[in-house]
Amino acid sequence: MNADDTTKSEVRSRRRKVVVGCLGAGGVLLLVILGMVSFVGLREWRSPSGKVFVETGDGRVELQTPMALAAPPAGSSVDLSGRTPQPPERVDIPRIGVHAEVFLMTKEAPRFKAAGWQFGSAMPGTAGNVVLYGARSGGAAVFTNLDQLQPGDEVAVSVGDIDYVYRVTSSNEVDASRTNLLMSTDEPVVTLITDAGQWDSAAARYERRLVIRGQYAEARAGSGA
C-alpha cells in the first residue's frame, strides 16, 4: 500500500464518520420531535385545551357555553333580535351597593376590586348558568354583604348597553366542594358566589361558600346605552 492509497482510505473513513454522525444526529432530532408530538398529542387527548370540566363525585362533566340568547322575559324593554351573547362586563346589585366590573377567571379569582366570571359558564341572557365570584373581604372584596340579599332582589349583569336583570330566588351556605352549582342549567340563571366559613390553612381556601341564585327576569337598556 502506497501513500496515495493510505490518504484515500483516511478520506473515506472520515467521510463515513461524517455520514454516520449526521445520520445519528438526524435520528436523535427525529426522536425528539416525535417525542414532543407524542407528548402534546397525549396531553391533548387526556386534557383537551380550551375545555372546562367540573369534577363531581360521579366523574367530570364538560361545561357547555350556550351560543344564543334566550328569548327575553315578558316585560323586557329592549329588542334583542340580531344580538349575540357577549361576556359580562359589569354586575350591579342595588340593595347592597355592589357596582363592580367583571373579568374572566379560569381558576384564579381577581386580586383586585372586581368580580370574576367563571370560564366555561354561560354568558348573560343565554339559557345557562352565569357564574360570578366576588371576594368577601380584603382589598378585592366586592361581595361583602351578599348575605343581606333577599328573594326578589335585583342582580343586573351588563354587557355593553344592555342590562340582563336577574331576581334572587335562593341563598345558601354550602361546602366549597359543591361543584354541582357550577353546572350548566336549562334555565337562564345567575349564580353569585363568595367566601364563607373559616379559612382552611391546609387547603389554602375558605371551607364554605355563600351561594346566591337568581332567575332571569328582564332585559333592559343599561347605563352604557
Add this chain to the structure above:
Amino acid sequence: MRRRVRMLWTYVLLVVLVAAMFPVVASAAPAQRTRSFAIISTGEVPILNIGVGGTLTGTFSGSQDSFAIDWAFRGISSGGGSATASGTGTGSWNASSHTLTLTMTGIDSWDIPGFPQPQVGSASVTRLGPNLVSVSVGDIVSGIPMIVTPRFGNPFNNRFQFWTATAIGTGSVNLDALPGAQAQP
C-alpha cells in the same frame, strides 16, 4: 430571554385572539359588513407558566378581501391583576390557502402587566385543521400551533360570534371546588 419570550407571546396572543373569530371556509361576495365578535383565551404558555387570560371583544367591518378591526381586551394577568388593552387593525382572508393575514395598525391603550406593548406589525394565521391553526408573526416566529373552537375559517361566512383560543398543550380547566379566595385576606 424571558422578556423576549413574553414579547413574542404578546404578539401571538393578540394575533390568535383576533384570528379565532374566523370559522368555516367558503367564498363570499365582497359585500361590506360589520359584525361583532367575542373571543376567550386562557392565554397560557405551557412550561413557562406565563400568560394572560381574558376576553377580546370588538367588531370587524368590510369584506373578506379587506376588513378593519376594532378590538378591546380585558382579562387577568398571571399575577391576578387586571389586564386591559384596545386597538385597531386590518386584515384579509385568502380562501385558497386558508390563511388570514392581519396587520395591527394601532394600539389605543395597553395595560397588561408583564407584557410590554408590542410594535404594530403584520402576522398570519393558517388553518391546519378544523380547530388547529398555525400562527406566524413577521420574521420572528412561524408555526406556533393553537386550538380554536369553533372552527377556523372565513371571517365573513360563519354563524358564530364567540370563540375560545388556547395554546396547544395548555390542557383543560378542571374545577374541583367552587371559586374562592386563593389567599387569606
